[in-house]
Every structure is written in structure tokens, then in C-alpha cells.
Amino acid sequence: MLKLIILITLFITLNAEEPISPIPLEIDYNKEKALLGKKLFFDPILSKDKSTSCLSCHNVFDGGADSRNVSVGFEKRKGNIQSPTVLNAKYNFVQFWNGRAEDLKEQANGPLTNPNEHNMNPKIIEKVINNSISYKKEFNKVFHVNYVNYKLILEAIVEFEKALTTPNARFDKYLRGEINLTNIEEKGYKLFKHYGCITCHNGVNIGGNSFQKMGIFTDYINDNKYPDRSDITHNVLDKNVFKVPTLRNITKTAPYFHDASAKTLEIAIHSMSKHNLGIIIPDEDIKYIIRFLESLTGEQPKILDEI
Amino acid sequence: MKISKLLFIFIITGILSFIAIINFYFIQKDFTQKHKEFLININNLENSYADITNLILKNSIYVYINQDNIAITNKQLKQNFKKLQNSEILRDSSYADVKVNVDYLQKCMEESLQNVEIFLRINASVKNSLLFLSRHVEDAKILEDYDQKELLKARIILKHFNDTKKLQDLIYVTNKDYLLKSESTNKNVQRYIEDFNIHSNFLMANYPSFINITKKILENKARHQRIHMIKEEFSEISLHDFKALDKFATFLFTLFFFSFLTIIILLIKYQRENRKLQETYSSLEYSHTYDQLTELYNRRKFELDIEDQNKFKNPSLIIVNINDFRYINDIYGNDIGNILLKEFSKFIENQIEKFYESSIYRLDGDEFGIIFNNLNQNRILNIANNLEQSIINNSFIINNIKLEVRVNIAINNVKPILENADLALKQIKKSNKSNIGIFDEEQHLKQNVEENMKMVQTIKEALLDNRIIPFFQPIINLQASKIEKYEALVRLRLNDGTILQPFQFLEIAQKSSQYHEITKIMIEKTILVAIKYPKYRFSINMSMQDISDYKITDMLFNLLEKYKDTNAKIDIELLESEHLNDIKVVKKFIKKLHTYGSYILVDDFGTGYSNFSYFSELDIDIVKIDGSIVKEITNNKRKFHMLKSIKEFANGMDIKTVSEFVETKEIAQKLKSIGATYAQGYYFSEPLEQPLDDDKVVI
Numbered sequence A: 001m002l003k004l005i006i007l008i009t010l011f012i013t014l015n016a017e018e019p020i021s022p023i024p025l026e027i028d029y030n031k032e033k034a035l036l037g038k039k040l041f042f043d044p045i046l047s048k049d050k051s052t053s054c055l056s057c058h059n060v061f062d063g064g065a066d067s068r069n070v071s072v073g074f075e076k077r078k079g080n081i082q083s084p085t086v087l088n089a090k091y092n093f094v095q096f097w098n099g100r101a102e103d104l105k106e107q108a109n110g111p112l113t114n115p116n117e118h119n120m121n122p123k124i125i126e127k128v129i130n131n132s133i134s135y136k137k138e139f140n141k142v143f144h145v146n147y148v149n150y151k152l153i154l155e156a157i158v159e160f161e162k163a164l165t166t167p168n169a170r171f172d173k174y175l176r177g178e179i180n181l182t183n184i185e186e187k188g189y190k191l192f193k194h195y196g197c198i199t200c201h202n203g204v205n206i207g208g209n210s211f212q213k214m215g216i217f218t219d220y221i222n223d224n225k226y227p228d229r230s231d232i233t234h235n236v237l238d239k240n241v242f243k244v245p246t247l248r249n250i251t252k253t254a255p256y257f258h259d260a261s262a263k264t265l266e267i268a269i270h271s272m273s274k275h276n277l278g279i280i281i282p283d284e285d286i287k288y289i290i291r292f293l294e295s296l297t298g299e300q301p302k303i304l305d306e307i
Numbered sequence B: 001m002k003i004s005k006l007l008f009i010f011i012i013t014g015i016l017s018f019i020a021i022i023n024f025y026f027i028q029k030d031f032t033q034k035h036k037e038f039l040i041n042i043n044n045l046e047n048s049y050a051d052i053t054n055l056i057l058k059n060s061i062y063v064y065i066n067q068d069n070i071a072i073t074n075k076q077l078k079q080n081f082k083k084l085q086n087s088e089i090l091r092d093s094s095y096a097d098v099k100v101n102v103d104y105l106q107k108c109m110e111e112s113l114q115n116v117e118i119f120l121r122i123n124a125s126v127k128n129s130l131l132f133l134s135r136h137v138e139d140a141k142i143l144e145d146y147d148q149k150e151l152l153k154a155r156i157i158l159k160h161f162n163d164t165k166k167l168q169d170l171i172y173v174t175n176k177d178y179l180l181k182s183e184s185t186n187k188n189v190q191r192y193i194e195d196f197n198i199h200s201n202f203l204m205a206n207y208p209s210f211i212n213i214t215k216k217i218l219e220n221k222a223r224h225q226r227i228h229m230i231k232e233e234f235s236e237i238s239l240h241d242f243k244a245l246d247k248f249a250t251f252l253f254t255l256f257f258f259s260f261l262t263i264i265i266l267l268i269k270y271q272r273e274n275r276k277l278q279e280t281y282s283s284l285e286y287s288h289t290y291d292q293l294t295e296l297y298n299r300r301k302f303e304l305d306i307e308d309q310n311k312f313k314n315p316s317l318i319i320v321n322i323n324d325f326r327y328i329n330d331i332y333g334n335d336i337g338n339i340l341l342k343e344f345s346k347f348i349e350n351q352i353e354k355f356y357e358s359s360i361y362r363l364d365g366d367e368f369g370i371i372f373n374n375l376n377q378n379r380i381l382n383i384a385n386n387l388e389q390s391i392i393n394n395s396f397i398i399n400n401i402k403l404e405v406r407v408n409i410a411i412n413n414v415k416p417i418l419e420n421a422d423l424a425l426k427q428i429k430k431s432n433k434s435n436i437g438i439f440d441e442e443q444h445l446k447q448n449v450e451e452n453m454k455m456v457q458t459i460k461e462a463l464l465d466n467r468i469i470p471f472f473q474p475i476i477n478l479q480a481s482k483i484e485k486y487e488a489l490v491r492l493r494l495n496d497g498t499i500l501q502p503f504q505f506l507e508i509a510q511k512s513s514q515y516h517e518i519t520k521i522m523i524e525k526t527i528l529v530a531i532k533y534p535k536y537r538f539s540i541n542m543s544m545q546d547i548s549d550y551k552i553t554d555m556l557f558n559l560l561e562k563y564k565d566t567n568a569k570i571d572i573e574l575l576e577s578e579h580l581n582d583i584k585v586v587k588k589f590i591k592k593l594h595t596y597g598s599y600i601l602v603d604d605f606g607t608g609y610s611n612f613s614y615f616s617e618l619d620i621d622i623v624k625i626d627g628s629i630v631k632e633i634t635n636n637k638r639k640f641h642m643l644k645s646i647k648e649f650a651n652g653m654d655i656k657t658v659s660e661f662v663e664t665k666e667i668a669q670k671l672k673s674i675g676a677t678y679a680q681g682y683y684f685s686e687p688l689e690q691p692l693d694d695d696k697v698v699i
Helices: A002-016 A031-042 A104-113 A122-131 A133-143 A150-162 A170-175 A183-194 A265-277 A283-294 B002-061 B068-085 B093-138 B141-146 B148-167 B187-218 B221-289 B299-307 B325-332 B334-352 B377-393 B417-431 B441-464 B502-511 B514-532 B544-548 B550-562 B583-595 B612-617 B637-652 B665-673
Strands: A211-213 A241-243 B315-322 B358-364 B367-373 B395-398 B401-404 B407-412 B436-438 B468-477 B482-493 B537-543 B570-575 B600-605 B622-625 B656-659
Touching: A031 A133, A031 A150, A104 A150, A122 A133, A122 A150, A133 A150, A170 A183, A183 A283, A211 B093, A265 A283, A265 B093, B002 B068, B002 B093, B002 B187, B002 B221, B068 B093, B093 B148, B093 B187, B093 B221, B141 B148, B141 B187, B148 B187, B221 B299, B221 B637, B299 B358, B299 B367, B299 B417, B315 B377, B315 B417, B325 B334, B325 B401, B334 B358, B334 B367, B334 B377, B334 B395, B334 B401, B377 B407, B377 B436, B407 B417, B417 B436, B417 B441, B441 B482, B441 B502, B441 B514, B468 B514, B482 B502, B482 B514, B502 B514, B514 B537, B514 B550, B514 B570, B537 B544, B544 B550, B544 B570, B544 B583, B583 B600, B622 B637, B637 B656
Parallel strands: B407 B436, B482 B537, B537 B570, B570 B600, B600 B622, B622 B656
Antiparallel strands: A211 A241, B315 B367, B315 B407, B358 B367, B395 B401, B468 B482
């Protein structure tokens, strides 16, 4: 009961503030593990033909996503969905477009074992890492083990991903009262709320905390079969339902939507408002909103500068 | 012995129950922990549900809201459920029903999570559409200008939509005309209406499921009932478990305290018995060293001192014997006799005191021994003469009676010192020439050899003529006033009918090969008599040396085996000696004897080598309390106390006692009054040639 009361008070106070919260400046992770994870993340040794690393489709230096419509992995095979950004992924409530992974560890296992991506299996990965003297040495240093098992490999990668946050976006600074937004940005934010984008794009990741259907007011038609929420729930009503993506660093993660159908933010906003808000937002307002979205681009994760 | 065994058992029980209590404490703690864990888990689950309900309510009210917390709370719900499901107590089979219900809750939870997901989806669009319509109607300048009627309608429709959401009641939107329609040809009017209708349509289509899903989340009766059921079921089972634990705890604590109390009681008892034993020991120790009456050293002490090479390097002994002391007793009574002995002892002590290297002993009733060290024969003879003279010159006045005491004094320094002195004393008495005599070795040897040779011949003839015979002295059960046993005693009958006592021939027989034959005859004849008198038990004397002699024991067991199917009841009386070299042999003997239903008696307990430690080691049935104690219980408190102590001590170990040398009625009655079981002695009967047919006895 006490917990409930605390929660209620907490919520009332929170609610008086903005529905978007800034990325914490202090994040909790084990640096040794994260740096080892970084090495693994960057290393194509983790794919069957040694062509693909995690970095191949998640360019952490520029948005953390893939600029290609679908990612290309093992033997140049193509993926079946647009690669979502790995930046701030730890703030998403579930992983993948359709939420099939509960957390980052479960997620990391996905691409590694996907035949179209890294095309590995845990045993082979263990073998590759244990055959590498330098990896063995580092794992021994960090985890104090003689044999590196798959769980530890995932743990290291996940630790790195936990460090991939982009704090200090202009908007975050504004939320913290450190700076003022420009009039244009501020107007964009007001429109963002006014048109109802905020209803789904809220929270620390400005999205990433709920599922939503593509095409509520007008159907969103796409010929390709994408793995949506119904793949998990086997419910017809969940067709075309996806996780609401984050809008952080959105200017760097084009193309947009799961099907990469929106090449620009203008198109994306236009499409979203038409299908999901039942509104046609004037081009002029879209421009304001984009200026607001630009203020969501944060600093590069510090871990990328660390060796 | 019994107490220590009991003590051991209860200490073990105590320790075991204590360990069980400790163990039980941990089990109970563990159980309580698990119990608490489960209750906490189920409360946490309920809390998570309450949190979600609260967040959903807020989300439906506020337009702009951060939904992160819903996602977080959903995760918490899942975690809390997993914790509940993994509650350790559910692994216990008695909670299987609870587990089934908990597992069922999983369905409820999955449904809840799905409902939340659906709610968030519909809620977002419903909120947006309602917001859009509100602003659209506010910003309706175009309708104001062109179609006031539709503007009014738009406001009514919006009101209905708002009411529906606020009141969560579909009645406001059923069968209502909810779309705008205008005759106006103005493009902007039509565009306005088109926008309005898109959202109006959307709300009409989605309100039912929105309200439905909201209600589903807010009032989940099935889940509430299920949780309630789990709680009830759980507390019922756990109450039962706690009660069982309580009972077990009570049992363990009772057992523990019972053992504890018993141990204390037993320890106290043990302590008491120990003290009694100590007392008996010390009084025995005193009586082993000192003569009770005269407080001089006693005969045992004399024997020890003689054996001790360091005490007297060059000893000479004089024996002072009071002439005709028996008559003093007969004429003046035992009391006067005893006082005289005391006075006489003091007198000798005073006379001898100045010769420091000497000790005085009371060797027998009227016989005193004095050992001198490093004194030549002449000096000793001088002392003896002086002593005799001073005794003659002294009158002992007791109770106004003047007593004249005459003594014979024997002197000897030849080993064996006492035996030779005795011989000298006998010589004095026989010759009647002088009152003082010195042992003459040469003369003695001559005489001795002659006598021995004669005795060997006598025994030989007696064996041939079947004149080795057992005599039987009855042993009386004092409480039942009847004869229960006989002690068989060896006798040798001479041709003229004179009966020889064992001390007169047995020692010589032992040195020849005749001893074995005598023992055999004794056993066999006793058995034959025992067959004739099946109502009595018969005991045969054997020494420790006899038991160590396998020829004798084999013979005994052969005879017992031979007559085993008769109704003869044969017991063995062990004569103690210092020759108890191998206690294992004795133990083995006793064990084997017991298989024939025979008892083992220990003779002469309370003097000589009788030792309490025998009794812890040997499985003895009866002890015979020595005559030197029994004889004096009516006039010597110390002896009476000793007898009682021995009796109680024996009782405590389930050993019966026989009091020997009961010579007067008083002694017999005193023994009977303190509950002594058996007695024998001249008061009842001297040894007889045949057991009596009538077993009745008057005490």
C-alpha cells in the first residue's frame, strides 16, 4: 500500500513535468566488461564467413542503425526488416520491432544465430573465442575463467550496449533547464504535442515503451511480409503492430519505419500523421517538428572513445 | 553399575533430543522463512497489479503522459509472478493445490499484460481523436459562418464522446447520429466535416472495445478471486503445518527436560552411592589396619608389615598370649573381657614404647605380637622377661574387680616368623616348664617332618578307606526362617572316629598329589547328597588357585556335566587369596559355571583380600560376610555399620549376602531385623554329617 502511495505521489509530480525525460548523465556499467564487449561488437570473427560484425548493421558512430533498407549479412544475404538503432536500446521496454526479446541479452543472441546475419551458433562462437589467445586472455582478466562460454560473450556485448547512450541532447538540456530551445524548436515541440505524436512517443526514449499499429485511421499497406507483433501473439488484431521506435538521434537513422519506406523525416511525419493520427499536418508544421526532432540528437557514447 | 548405565542412556537421549531441537530450530526457521517468502511474493504480485491499475487510470485521464512506467511495472509484474511461482514452499507436495492455483494465475497475468498492451494501443488513438475533435470544434469558424446547425450538432456529438469517456458508459454513444453532414458547397466546410467524421467514426468504432478493455483491466474479478483463494488455501495448509511443528517441538522439549531431570536425579543418586561406597571403603580400610577393640594394629597389618622387606630388615617377634583368657570371659562376661584386653594393650604399649623400632599388633583374641628390628636374641629375651615380670606385678582393676593376668611369651626371629613363633608358643603350653620360650629351628624341623610324613600316610589311608567326607552346615534364610542351602565342608575321619578339620590335613594334601583326589571326592559326594536333597542348594569351597588349575576346573565341569540332568543344585564358594593373577580366567570360570545354573559365592568378605573391585569385574551372586565382622555387630557399632554398608552395597548390585559365624541369638535377631537374607553359624547348627530333612528353623 505504501508503495502504491509513493508511486501515486511520484506520478503526480512527474506528470506536472514533461512526458519526456532526459537520458541520465550517469549510467551504470562495468567498464572492463563493456570494453571487451566493444571489441566483440566490432569484430567480424563472430560471423560464419568473417564478413559481418554487429557494427556492420549498427553503426554506433552515426545513429547506431543501418542506412540500408534491410541489412546485409552472411554471404550478402538480406535481412527482412530495417535495422533499428542500438543507441539507447537499453531504454526500450522490449527489443526488436515486434518485441520478441525481453532484454538486450536475448536480443544479442538473435542476430548472432540468424542464418541471414552472423549465421553462427553458440558452440561455434565459443570455439572461435576460445581459440583466440587474446580473447581468452581478456576474458580471463575480466571474468576470471579459463573457458569462455557463450553466456559470458553475450554478457560482454550487452555490457557494451548498456554503455551506448547519447546524453546531453539540446532537448535534454532544455528539460533540465540548462538552456532554452530556439523559438522554432519550441514551436516544433508544441506541435509535436498538439498533433498527438507525444501520445506514443514519450518517455526517456521518446518511444520504445509501447506497441502500436501502423495504420489506424487509414490502412498502411505494404506487400512485403514483415515479422510483426502477430508473429509472437498469433493474434489477427496484432497484424502490422510494431514497437513504437525511439525518436532519439532520429535525423541519423534514415530510412524510417520497419519497411524503410520513408526515406526522409518529412515523408515519415506525413505518413505517420495520415495513418496514425488521422490528420494531414501542413508542410510548414512538419518543418517545425523536424527542427524539434533535430534537438533530440545527443552526444556520442563516451565508451566509443575509450580503448 | 546400573545407575551408570541408566545415566549413560539418559545422557544419550538428552544429547539426541538436544541435537533434534537444534535441528528442529533450523527446520522451523527455514519453514517460517519460506512461508514468509511466499506471502511477500503474493503481496508483491498484488501490489504490481495495483500499480498497473493505477497507471492505467492515470493514462486514461491525462493526455500527455510518460508511459515508461507502465513498461517498467509490467516487467515487475512478470518478475513478481515468476518469484511467486518459484517460491520454495511450493516445491513441498502438501502445497500442490496452491501451486495449481498459482500456475493458473499465469494465464490471468498473460491476459492482463495483453489487455494492457491493447489498452495502450486504443487509448493513444482515442485520446488523440478526442483531443482533435475538441480543438476542431473550438476552431469551427467555418461552420459558424456556413452551417450553424451542424456546428451545434458537432458540439453535442463531442459532448457525448466526452461523457462516454468520463463515465465509461456506452449509453451516450449508442444509436446516435454521430456524423456531420452539410448541404453547403463550400470546399472548406466539406473538408472540415470530412476531418470531423474521420475521428467521429473512429471513436464510434473503437469506444466499445476501449471501454471494455478499460473495465477488464480495472475490475478483474477472476484474478481477485483466484488470489484470494490462494491466500486462504495457503494459510489453511500452513496453519496445519505450524500446528504439527508446534506439537513436535513440545515433544522434543519434554523429552529433553525429562532426560535433563533424570540425569540430575541419577547424578545425585550416583553421588550418594559413591559416598556410601567411600564410607564403606574407609571403614574397611581402617579395620584392615587397626584392631577395632584395642586400637592396636591388627593381624592383617602384621602380615603386610612382615612381608614388607623395607619395614623390618631384621625382625624378631615376640608373641604375648594371655593364659586362660577364655575363663575371664566366661566368669566376668564379654564386656569385662573386652575392657581387660584394652587395658592390657595399653599396658604393653607403655612397656614397649621406649624401643622405638617396634610395632605392636593384636594377632588374635588374646594374642599380641610385637616386632622388633635389629635386636639380638638376648636383648629380646631380656625384654620378654621384664614384660612378663611387670605383667605379673601389675593388677588390672576393672569395674572394681581385680584381675591377675598371666602370659606365655614366645620369641622367634626365624622365617616364617609368625608360624614359628606359634610353634614355640605351642611348645611352651605343652611343656608347661617355662612361660617364655624361644623357637628352636632344629628341633622344630625334626618334629615337623615327622608329623608331615604321618599326616601324608593318614590321608592316603583315608582315601583308600573312603574316609574323606563332606559335612554340611545349613545356611538359613532369616526372613523365611528356613534352611535354604548347605555349605559342604571337607572332613577326614580317622580310624578311631575322630574328625579332622581341613586346616589339619588340607595344606599337607595340597603339597602332595592327594589334593586333586580330595577335591574330586568332595564334589562328587556333595553332588550325590544334593541329588537326595533337591530342596536345598549346596555350595562347595574352591580357592582361586583351584580355579586357575585347569585340571581341577575340568574335573568340576565334567562332574557337573555328568550330573547335569539330576536335580542337584551345586554352587561354588570362592575362597579369596592374593593369587588373583588372571581375572579373565575367573570371569570365564564364572560364566561357564552360570551355564549349569550354579551360583558363585565369595567367602570371607570384609577381611583378607576381599576387594570391592572384584564386584565391578566379576558376576558374583552372593557374598559371605566374614565372621570377624558378624561376631561383633551387637557390641561394636563400627562393625555393625560395616555389615550394613556391605549389605546395602551388595543389594544395590543385586548381590545377596550370607552372614557367617552367627553364634548367638542376639546376632541372629539383629541380622533379621535389618533385613539380612542369609546367615549361618553355630547358633543355628554346626556342620552335620547329613543335611536335615526338616528345613524349619526357629530364630
